[in-house]
Amino acid sequence: MQARPDWGEGKVDPHILAGEEMEITLLSSDDLNLAPDDGAVTVIKVAADHGHFTGFRPGWGERTSDYPTYKNHLARALLDEAAGIVSGLRDAVLSMNMTTPLTFEKRDGKSKGAVAGWS
Numbered sequence: 001m002q003a004r005p006d007w008g009e010g011k012v013d014p015h016i017l018a019g020e021e022m023e024i025t026l027l028s029s030d031d032l033n034l035a036p037d038d039g040a041v042t043v044i045k046v047a048a049d050h051g052h053f054t055g056f057r058p059g060w061g062e063r064t065s066d067y068p069t070y071k072n073h074l075a076r077a078l079l080d081e082a083a084g085i086v087s088g089l090r091d092a093v094l095s096m097n098m099t100t101p102l103t104f105e106k107r108d109g110k111s112k113g114a115v116a117g118w119s
Contacts, residue, residue: 002016002019003016003019004016004020005017005020005049007049007051007052008052009052010055011070012052012074014073014074014076014077014078015077017046017048017074017077017078018046018077018078018080018081019081020046020047021046021047022044022045022046022078022081022082023043023044023045023046024042024043024044024045024082024085024086025042025043025045026040026041026042027041027042027043028040028041028042039094040092042082042086042089044078044079044082045115046078048100048101049101050101050102050105053100053101053102054102056070056102057102060106061106063102071098071100072098074098075096075098079093079096101114
């Protein structure tokens with residue numbers, strides 16, 4: 001049985017997170033205006049624990065200094081996993097943005113960073 005992320009730890013292993021159920025969406029297929037004519041927007045999504053990420057929020061809207069590096073490690077692991085499914089994905093990335101439940105909580109006012117309705 002594959003290990004599961006330990007959300008109680010200060011940081012989860014990016015490779016364990018990448019082994020979780022993943023959703024890969026070609027977002028710009030529904031709205032061509034999201035990307036340049038020769039590009040596309042792809043979203044890679046996994047479930048994440050809000051409480052885990054609050055350790056990186058010393059105050060509302062604030063983030064610890066190691067938060068960006070941590071998010072980048074997680075994002076790279078997810079990209080590597082998705083690239084094993086979507087041929088050429090890794091080399092096609094021009095820009096990458098990693099969001100966490102803290103992002104959806106702050107920017108969208110979502111309770112505990114929820115992105116899927118009542119879940």
